[in-house]
Amino acid sequence: MTKAIEVKNLDYKYSDGTEALRDISFSIDKGSKTALLGPNGAGKSTLIMHLNGILLPQRGKVIIDGKEVNKKTEREIKKKVGVVFQDPDDQVFSTTVWEDVAFGPVNMGIAEEVVREKVEKALKLVDMWQLKDKMPYHLSYGQKKRVALAGILAMDSDIIVLDEPGAYLDPRGKHDLFEILNELHRNKKTLLIATHDINLVAEWADRIIILKEGQLLKEGDRSLLLEEEILMQANLTLPIVPSIFLQACCQRSKIPVTVEEAVNILKRVMR
């Protein structure tokens, strides 16, 4: 099966000489929920820009669904990979929510009827359909964030990348957003989020990629979240659930990562 995203020996240097990415290689399966972790300035954002052709590789390759990203495929890749940026205010500009969500599909040259359909579907998925005629600037931050996400969903990309999706959201907003992401997961989308919210990652991701200073520090499944030393190197800490269980007891292989797993263990013990 072709991978959704394949990155091979990717290098990127900014014009002022900063080496943002050095020899990065990894791949992501279709339909997976991947978290890209790393401290500020580790190169997460730069890496994301490469995934939909906003930046083109200076050395190495980025292959999306079997297609290499380059000058020629750039437009096609942008349809395949949707990127939701951290600050919705960078993205939302139209006078109504509806128009803003339609911006992407219109740019892709889709017929009006189809655009209407896609916008409706996207807005309903993020639960913003009833606010479709509102001015975006009158919405709350969480609502704007959902509009920004709908703007990407309306482009019907198979792969969706979110930069710091949880930032500045209140707990309820965060919860709602991740409900939407789970819904997308059920719809067979490939999801990648860049974040340093380690607890969200513990609850949500099935695959972890850790960057540090432009290099790939470690890649693996959720058991990576128990490796305190590696997490420390990337300015991260253990997620709260494994942190409690590692201090309180028990065999490494039995340490839970999510709240649900922890609850199951506690139920058994307390019964």
Place this chain on the structure above:
Amino acid sequence: MLKDINIGQYIPGDSPVHRMDPRVKIILTIIYVVLLFVINNFYGYAISSVFIILPVVLSKISIRYLFKGLRPILIIILITVLFNLFLTEGEVVYRIGSFSITKEGIRMAAFMALRLIFLITGTTLLTLTTSPIDLTDGIERLLNPFKRIGVPAHELAMMMTIALRFIPTLLEETEKIMKAQMARGADFESGNFINRAKNMVPLLVPLFISAFRRADDLAMAMEARCYRGGENRTRMKQLKMSAVDYAAFAFTALLSAGVVYTRFFFH
């Protein structure tokens, strides 16, 4: 992309020229510019070249930067020279078709070229050796006496300082928004003029909104720290004239006298 733009082009240093009081530097630059237009013979230019070469040497700024400042106006100098060369009436020296070069024309062309080169070099030297903050500080102090006739000196200076502070931020913001819109297939590079202008809307709207929001936040943060305009504000850095400044004044006075002398007595 946009980060390569260099604004203010101040080059930090610790030379006597850098340490001079910005007020003095601004005044001397103005005097110098006026002098350049008083001069009408080559002796005057010889004297004023001393005036410019000395601070350049003292400032230890590489000549390369001065040439960089000259490059954009090279074409203007060239046009001025050509106009003066061909369109001045007088004793004909050389003839090309219906155009003729006159003795007076050569003289005028040389004067104009020297004048422009000296002018740009002088003002470039000011911005190269004075940080934008010092410069606005100097301007504020120089405008202070005009407050009585309603010139808002402090406000102007504060506006300049804030504008300078936010240029890099806004450039960064522009780049971020461009990337966010490009991710949705926006196109900023192709199409004819009207299409391009239209395509700027998704960039300009978020940019303006964020600029206004920033301005609002900044104003609030300043007020929270008791900012109430220039009244009763003390200063961190008191501008003080030093020996270098007095020497520069004396030097300028001497040269100005020399220039004026050549204008009236060598003709």
